[in-house]
Amino acid sequence: MGTLRDLQFALQLKIEELRQRDSLIDELELELDTKDDLIRQLQTELDRYQTSHNAPGGVQVNSRVVRHEPPQRTKRQAISAEPTALDPAQLAHVTLTNYSKSEESRELIHRALLENEFMKHLEQGQIQTIVDCMHPTRLARGCCVIQEGDDGSLVYVLEEGKVEVTKGGQKLCTIDPGKVFGELAILYNCTRTATVTALTDIKLWAIDRQGFQTIMMRTGLIKHSQYMEFLRSVPSFQSLPEDVLSKVADVLEETHYSEGDYIIRQGATGDTFFIISEGQVKVTQQKSSNEEPEFLTTLSRGDWFGEQALKGEDVRTANVTAVGGVTCLVVDRELEAEAVFFSNVSLNDFHVICTLGIGGFSRVELVQLKSDTSRSFAMKVLKKRHILDTSQQGHILSERRIMMDAHGPFTVRLYRTFRDSKYLYMLQEACLGGELWTLLSARGSFEDGTTRFYTGCVVEALAFLHVRGIIYRDLKPENIILDQRGYAKLVDFGFAKKVGLGQKTWTFCGTPEYVAPEIILNKGHDISADCWSLGILIYELLSGSPPFSGSDPMNTYNIILRGIDMVEFPKKISKSAANLIKRLCRDNPSERVGNQKNGVKDIQKHKWFEGFNWEGLRQTTLAPPFTPTVEGPLDTRNFDCFPDDSEAPPPDEESGWDLEF
CATH class of the missing domain: 2.60.120.10 (Jelly Rolls)
Structure with a gap:
C-alpha cells in the first residue's frame, strides 16, 4: 500500500490537473462573455429597429404576445449570458488562520453549531474547521453587534453575556450564551434584517463569509480528491x-x-x-x-x-x-x-427510435439499448457548430458537470456523454410521461391539488440543488417532465450553475417571463432567483399564463420591475396560494420565502401546503393527480410528433472544438 506522503503528492497532482482544466473552462467562458456582449448589442439594435417599425408580434425569441382571448401556447426558450466563474482550485492555496481556544470554548462553539438549524447540516470536518477559524471579539454593555440595514458578513457564537434582538425599534427576543446568530450573512451579501445589542459585557466568536465559503468549497474539493485516490488504489476500479x-x-x-x-x-x-x-x-x-x-x-x-x-x-x-x-x-x-455498465457502452450500442423534442440547438431522441430491448434512454444531441456559433461552450460544460454530480429523485439523471466529429451526446434517463407544458396546454390550467403536487416535486428538486450550491435558473413548465408514474422531474440544466453556498453570479440568465428583478437590473443573483421563478410557476399552473407578460422581452422586463403587487390575480387563484406567490416574488431577494433562515421548510409549512404529505411525496407513495399511459419503454404517445433529422452524415473531419465530453 502507498504511504500518506504518496497520497498527499497524488492529491496535489490532482489539484493541479483540476486547476488546468478549470483554467481552460475560464478561457471558454471569457470568450462566451465577449460574444454574448456583442449579441446583446445587436439585439438592442434589432429591438429598437422593430419598435420603430411597429413590427407585429414583437421580438420572436422568448416573447409572448398579449391578447384578450386565451393565447395559443408556444414553447419558450431561455436566453443567457454568463460571467467568468471563480476558479475553485485556487482555494487549495488559501491559508486559513486558526485561533487558540480553551477546550470549554471549543465545546461551546461546536455544540452551538450543531444545534443551529442551518449549521447542523454541515459535515463534521467542516464544523471542526469552522470552530478552529472563529476569532474572538469582546464588546461592552450597550454596544451594537449588528445594526439593522447595514451590510453584514459575520456570523457569531455568543459565549458570555446576553444580547437583545430588535427590529424597527421593537424587541423580538434575547439571546443567551451557546447560540448562533447572524448566519444569513455567510450565505450571501445582504443587509441585516434586525439589530443586535449587548445587554451586558459580552464575548463572541465570529467567522466571516469569505472564510466560511473557503472552508466549504475547499473541504469539498479535497475530500473528493481523496476519495478519487482511494478508488484508484482498488483493483476493481482501476479500469x-x-x-x-x-x-x-x-x-x-x-x-x-x-x-x-x-x-x-x-x-x-x-x-x-x-x-x-x-x-x-x-x-x-x-x-x-x-x-x-x-x-x-x-x-x-x-x-x-x-x-x-x-x-x-x-x-x-x-x-x-x-x-x-x-x-x-x-x-x-x-x-x-x-x-x-455505463463506462463500457458506446454510441453503437443504441438504436434511435424517434425524436422526443427539439430545442434551440439540440434535439432529444428516444434510444433503445440493442442488447436489452427493455431499456430505453433519452439521448440529447447537440451540434458542435451551433454551440460554437452561439458561444454556448461554458453552458454545455456546466450542464454536464452539474448533471453528473447531482442525482436527485426529482431531477433527470445523466448517465454518460459521448462525442464525435460533429455532435455531442448526453445519455439521460427517459421519462415517458411527457412534458408538464403539454399537459398544461391541454387543460388550460390546474386546480389547487394538482398544482400543489407538481409544485411539491419542484420544491424538492430545488432543495436538492440549492443545498449543493446549484442555481437552476430556467424553471418553467417546458422544463418539467413526468415519469411513467406521473411524478415530475426537472430536465435541461443548460443554464444551471454551481456557485457555492452564499455566492452570487451576474449577467442575464433565464426565460423573460420568469426572470427575477435582480437579474434584469444586473445586481447579482443567487438561489433566491429560483424562489422568484417558483412563484411565477405556481401562478402559471393555477391560471394558465404567467403574471408578467409583454409584447416583447423588454416590455416584459419593465412589467416585472413594477412588482407582483401590481398584478391583478384571477379569482381562480385562492387567497392562500396568492399569499405564497407574493411571498416568493418579493422584490427584495432576502425577503423571499424559501431564501430565509429555514430555507424551503418555510415554503413547505406555508398555509397553502397545509395537510400536504411531503413524506409520501419523497417516498413516492403519494398518488399523483395524473397517471400517464405508458405501455412500454418505446411508448411515446405522451410526446408531440417531430420530423426525423434528415441532415446528411457528418463529414470526416473534426469541428475544431474538443470538449472533455
Whole structure:
C-alpha cells in the first residue's frame, strides 16, 4: 500500500490537473462573455429597429404576445449570458488562520453549531474547521453587534453575556450564551434584517463569509480528491475512466464504527464494499462452528475489504471488526455495477427510435439499448457548430458537470456523454410521461391539488440543488417532465450553475417571463432567483399564463420591475396560494420565502401546503393527480410528433472544438 506522503503528492497532482482544466473552462467562458456582449448589442439594435417599425408580434425569441382571448401556447426558450466563474482550485492555496481556544470554548462553539438549524447540516470536518477559524471579539454593555440595514458578513457564537434582538425599534427576543446568530450573512451579501445589542459585557466568536465559503468549497474539493485516490488504489476500479471514478466518488458514503463493532460477519450476505479512511480493523475467520475465530490480519487507512460483493459473491467469508474508532467509505454493488455498465457502452450500442423534442440547438431522441430491448434512454444531441456559433461552450460544460454530480429523485439523471466529429451526446434517463407544458396546454390550467403536487416535486428538486450550491435558473413548465408514474422531474440544466453556498453570479440568465428583478437590473443573483421563478410557476399552473407578460422581452422586463403587487390575480387563484406567490416574488431577494433562515421548510409549512404529505411525496407513495399511459419503454404517445433529422452524415473531419465530453 502507498504511504500518506504518496497520497498527499497524488492529491496535489490532482489539484493541479483540476486547476488546468478549470483554467481552460475560464478561457471558454471569457470568450462566451465577449460574444454574448456583442449579441446583446445587436439585439438592442434589432429591438429598437422593430419598435420603430411597429413590427407585429414583437421580438420572436422568448416573447409572448398579449391578447384578450386565451393565447395559443408556444414553447419558450431561455436566453443567457454568463460571467467568468471563480476558479475553485485556487482555494487549495488559501491559508486559513486558526485561533487558540480553551477546550470549554471549543465545546461551546461546536455544540452551538450543531444545534443551529442551518449549521447542523454541515459535515463534521467542516464544523471542526469552522470552530478552529472563529476569532474572538469582546464588546461592552450597550454596544451594537449588528445594526439593522447595514451590510453584514459575520456570523457569531455568543459565549458570555446576553444580547437583545430588535427590529424597527421593537424587541423580538434575547439571546443567551451557546447560540448562533447572524448566519444569513455567510450565505450571501445582504443587509441585516434586525439589530443586535449587548445587554451586558459580552464575548463572541465570529467567522466571516469569505472564510466560511473557503472552508466549504475547499473541504469539498479535497475530500473528493481523496476519495478519487482511494478508488484508484482498488483493483476493481482501476479500469474505470476518470469521469466514472468521479461519479463513484460522489456516491461514497462515510460510515463510522466503534471499538468491537462488527463491520462484516462471516456467513452473512452483503452487497457492500468498504475502504478504510480512518482507523484499523481486525480480520478473523472461523473454520468450523465449534472453533474460536482465527486471527488473519489487520487492515488500516487505504486498505479495503468486501470486494467480492462487487462481483456478486455476497456470502461473507470472514469477520471484520473495528479496532478503536473506524471510518469507512462504503460503495454499494448496485451503484458500482451501474458505473461499470455505463463506462463500457458506446454510441453503437443504441438504436434511435424517434425524436422526443427539439430545442434551440439540440434535439432529444428516444434510444433503445440493442442488447436489452427493455431499456430505453433519452439521448440529447447537440451540434458542435451551433454551440460554437452561439458561444454556448461554458453552458454545455456546466450542464454536464452539474448533471453528473447531482442525482436527485426529482431531477433527470445523466448517465454518460459521448462525442464525435460533429455532435455531442448526453445519455439521460427517459421519462415517458411527457412534458408538464403539454399537459398544461391541454387543460388550460390546474386546480389547487394538482398544482400543489407538481409544485411539491419542484420544491424538492430545488432543495436538492440549492443545498449543493446549484442555481437552476430556467424553471418553467417546458422544463418539467413526468415519469411513467406521473411524478415530475426537472430536465435541461443548460443554464444551471454551481456557485457555492452564499455566492452570487451576474449577467442575464433565464426565460423573460420568469426572470427575477435582480437579474434584469444586473445586481447579482443567487438561489433566491429560483424562489422568484417558483412563484411565477405556481401562478402559471393555477391560471394558465404567467403574471408578467409583454409584447416583447423588454416590455416584459419593465412589467416585472413594477412588482407582483401590481398584478391583478384571477379569482381562480385562492387567497392562500396568492399569499405564497407574493411571498416568493418579493422584490427584495432576502425577503423571499424559501431564501430565509429555514430555507424551503418555510415554503413547505406555508398555509397553502397545509395537510400536504411531503413524506409520501419523497417516498413516492403519494398518488399523483395524473397517471400517464405508458405501455412500454418505446411508448411515446405522451410526446408531440417531430420530423426525423434528415441532415446528411457528418463529414470526416473534426469541428475544431474538443470538449472533455
